Amino acid sequence: MKTADPALQAMLRERNLRIIMPIASILAALGLWEFLVWYNDVPHYLIPAPSLIAKTLIQDWATLAQSAWFTVKLTLLSLSLAIAGGVLLGMLFALSRTVEISLFPFAVILQVTPVVAIAPLILIYVESTFWALLICAWIVAFFPILSNTAIGLRSADHNLRDMFRLYQATPWQRLRYLLIPSALPYFMAALKIAGGLALIGAVVAEFVAGTAGQNTGLASRILESSFRNEIPRMFAALFLVSVLGIIIFLTTSWLSRAVLGHWHESEIKREL
Amino acid sequence: MMEQKILPEAPVQIEMSNVDKRFGNNVTAVQGMSLQIREGEFVSFLGPSGCGKSTALKMISGLLSVSSGAISVNGHPAGQSIDGSDVGYVFQEATLMPWATVFDNVYLPLKLQGLSRKEAGPRVREALDMVGLAKFSASYPRQLSGGMKMRVSIARAMVTKPKLLLMDEPFAALDEMTRFKLNNDVLDLWKSQGLTVIFVTHSVFESVYLSSRVIVMAARPGRVVHDIPLPGGYPRTGEYRTTAEYAETCRLVSNALEGTMDNVDINH
Numbered sequence: 268m269k270t271a272d273p274a275l276q277a278m279l280r281e282r283n284l285r286i287i288m289p290i291a292s293i294l295a296a297l298g299l300w301e302f303l304v305w306y307n308d309v310p311h312y313l314i315p316a317p318s319l320i321a322k323t324l325i326q327d328w329a330t331l332a333q334s335a336w337f338t339v340k341l342t343l344l345s346l347s348l349a350i351a352g353g354v355l356l357g358m359l360f361a362l363s364r365t366v367e368i369s370l371f372p373f374a375v376i377l378q379v380t381p382v383v384a385i386a387p388l389i390l391i392y393v394e395s396t397f398w399a400l401l402i403c404a405w406i407v408a409f410f411p412i413l414s415n416t417a418i419g420l421r422s423a424d425h426n427l428r429d430m431f432r433l434y435q436a437t438p439w440q441r442l443r444y445l446l447i448p449s450a451l452p453y454f455m456a457a458l459k460i461a462g463g464l465a466l467i468g469a470v471v472a473e474f475v476a477g478t479a480g481q482n483t484g485l486a487s488r489i490l491e492s493s494f495r496n497e498i499p500r501m502f503a504a505l506f507l508v509s510v511l512g513i514i515i516f517l518t519t520s521w522l523s524r525a526v527l528g529h530w531h532e533s534e535i536k537r538e539l
Numbered sequence: 540m541m542e543q544k545i546l547p548e549a550p551v552q553i554e555m556s557n558v559d560k561r562f563g564n565n566v567t568a569v570q571g572m573s574l575q576i577r578e579g580e581f582v583s584f585l586g587p588s589g590c591g592k593s594t595a596l597k598m599i600s601g602l603l604s605v606s607s608g609a610i611s612v613n614g615h616p617a618g619q620s621i622d623g624s625d626v627g628y629v630f631q632e633a634t635l636m637p638w639a640t641v642f643d644n645v646y647l648p649l650k651l652q653g654l655s656r657k658e659a660g661p662r663v664r665e666a667l668d669m670v671g672l673a674k675f676s677a678s679y680p681r682q683l684s685g686g687m688k689m690r691v692s693i694a695r696a697m698v699t700k701p702k703l704l705l706m707d708e709p710f711a712a713l714d715e716m717t718r719f720k721l722n723n724d725v726l727d728l729w730k731s732q733g734l735t736v737i738f739v740t741h742s743v744f745e746s747v748y749l750s751s752r753v754i755v756m757a758a759r760p761g762r763v764v765h766d767i768p769l770p771g772g773y774p775r776t777g778e779y780r781t782t783a784e785y786a787e788t789c790r791l792v793s794n795a796l797e798g799t800m801d802n803v804d805i806n807h
């Protein structure tokens with residue numbers, strides 16, 4: 268191609284930049300880490316080199332993958348339940364001021380009480396550990412979805428509301444064609460936050476539970492390794508938690524762009 | 540173009556009798572407003588900011604209730620027409636749904652009436668053609684200029700073929716060139732569709748250019764102080780703005796408006 272379109276070139280450059288730069292900087296950090304550990308002869312039970320962590324990851328892959336899968340299940344299930352509950356209750360709040368005023372205190376109490384503080388209680392009352400952990404993660408992820416959905420459904424432009432009234436829209440049409448689209452940007456913002464929180468909730472609750480055994484998540488692997496002084500394994504599990512968090516972040520960001528990209532300010536790329 | 544004459548015997552379409560509107564904060568937005576508007580008239584509400592023009596328009600459309608008095612539109616109490624298609628409303632801002640394409644924005648009133656996209660398609664395209672935006676039906680509002688958005692909003696108000704078109708300062712935020720163009724578009728629409736138009740404006744020139752009758756309102760409390768039938772015939776084109784008749788009518792209406800600013804009621 269001889270006549271290169273400058274706008275296209277700029278776009279390609281920008282995309283390369285956005286992919287290459289983060290990878291390059293992470294690789295550089297890992298390289299520096301590796302070098303410093305080697306150069307200073309740091310013992311692996313203090314700070315293991317990245318190469319050793321990678322080796323541990325491969326060696327212990329069977330147990331680590333199983334634990335990761337447990338944490339993924341816990342996170343996704345709690346996030347789904349938070350979305351379902353938050354959206355339903357948010358709609359109810361938007362429909363009825365009375366319901367909102369009477370139930371909002373409970374939502375706030377759930378939100379402000381640290382999950383580490385409630386987790387022991389929940390673990391006592393709920394027999395199945397999985398369900399107890401699920402409830403803890405759900406509590407953390409639920410509130411942002413609820414409050415943003417409720418605010419979003421109220422945020423429709425008042426002239427558009429008037430227009431729907433003028434054309435005698437049914438309540439269902441109003442919800443479907445006006446309130447839900449208006450609420451989507453708020454909901455998407457909440458989803459990005461709640462996705463990360465669900466993972467944090469899942470990990471923190473498992474720390475509190477301190478469960479051991481086969482069917483447990485990454486937090487248990489970290490605890491277990493710490494008891495046995497297997498620092499490289501601890502880092503390997505920690506690495507997997509971060510990867511999960513990054514995947515959740517990228518997925519929710521992508522989803523938000525896919526849903527809002529063609530119209531909402533937050534996701535539009537402006538042409539200058 | 541056909542010559543439009545508003546016959547004095549044309550049936551009354553809007554009847555306001557002694558309408559008051561008081562808001563909760565004890566503001567009397569409209570007081571003792573009585574008015575008859577006949578089918579096919581082009582009426583402007585002209586007055587200073589805060590004199591209740593928007594309030595009056597909203598009451599006629601049924602978006603606001605009256606505090607006392609009565610309004611009937613097409614023989615029904617305001618806001619209680621049998622279907623939602625009798626009245627078209629153009630807000631001061633374009634008020635488009637940012638998540639929907641131009642086509643879907645114009646399609647909305649028909650969608651709310653239960654028409655499928657396919658059934659509504661020809662009518663939507665016709666409305667877009669009318670405002671010269673057929674080529675932009677797949678664009679999103681953010682991709683349009685302010686004047687184009689306003690035209691989409693007019694197309695949306697027209698797509699149901701309403702008998703009554705209510706416009707609340709639709710062109711206040713536009714440059715003069717665009718405004719002149721849209722003025723002519725509205726006049727064309729009015730003539731070809733045989734509608735009744737109520738047009739709220741701040742501008743003496745705009746009201747004189749467009750209307751067959753100007754209602755001059757005054758503030759605190761909002762009320763009608765003059766009801767001026769305009770002499771100028773139709774069709775009106777840009778040339779009309781240069782005629783002596785236009786200048787003279789503007790002067791007359793301008794004087795009437797100035798009277799309201801001093802809180803002097805010229806009627807007495």
Ligand SMILES: Nc1ncnc2c1ncn2[C@@H]1O[C@H](COP(=O)(O)OP(=O)(O)OP(=O)(O)O)[C@@H](O)[C@H]1O
Pocket residue numbers: 562563564566567568586587588589590591592593594595761
């Ligand atoms: N929802 C409301 N609540 C309380 N007061 C209101 C409300 N809407 C309008 N008013 C008051 O009623 C009066 C008339 O308002 P309105 O919007 O009808 O004026 P307007 O003639 O359209 O003015 P403008 O030309 O600036 O749009 C104003 O004094 C305003 O403060």
Ligand SMILES: [Mg+2]
Pocket residue numbers: 592593594707
């Ligand atoms: Mg107004």
